[in-house]
Amino acid sequence: MEGGGQQPRPPGQTPGEHLQLLLHRSREAKNCAYCPYSRFPVGAALLTAGGEIFSGCNVENACYSLGVCAERTAIQKAISEGHTSFRAMAIASDIGDFITPCGACRQVMREFGTDWDIYLTKADGTYIVKRLEELLPLSFGPEDLKKM
Numbered sequence: 001m002e003g004g005g006q007q008p009r010p011p012g013q014t015p016g017e018h019l020q021l022l023l024h025r026s027r028e029a030k031n032c033a034y035c036p037y038s039r040f041p042v043g044a045a046l047l048t049a050g051g052e053i054f055s056g057c058n059v060e061n062a063c064y065s066l067g068v069c070a071e072r073t074a075i076q077k078a079i080s081e082g083h084t085s086f087r088a089m090a091i092a093s094d095i096g097d098f099i100t101p102c103g104a105c106r107q108v109m110r111e112f113g114t115d116w117d118i119y120l121t122k123a124d125g126t127y128i129v130k131r132l133e134e135l136l137p138l139s140f141g142p143e144d145l146k147k148m
């Protein structure tokens, strides 16, 4: 199944009731982070087009390179439950600055469209919102494979 399929929307259009819950769920997910090596807990919450929320945390491993970020955990949970169209993701950490997703996570997000909102939060709960297109400009995605 293909991702995306959304109409272009301006950023920050996640409905208020969804947004508060999404932010809350990202903080809650952070509490489950398995990060004994980095001691850097991260939580993510992903809002589907249908209004469901899937959350995830980072899951590290003694074989360090096998660790998975919170964002990808949430996406894999949603995909494996049959959801491929997303409206927004909130990301939470304990740092005093806005948490930003790593490059690998941006690319995995991009697989499922470029037109969604990423809420980057600080530990105090304040946030900024970016469109995925802003976080990963000039990206490569499934559509590009059809250009050959």
Ligand code: THU
Pocket (backbone or CB within 6 Å): 035, 038, 040, 041, 042, 057, 058, 059, 060, 067, 068, 069, 070, 071, 091, 099, 100, 101, 102
């Ligand atoms: N991490 C995330 O889960 N998401 C981010 O946005 C940044 C980093 C994780 C990966 C690793 O478990 C720990 O934070 C330190 O890099």
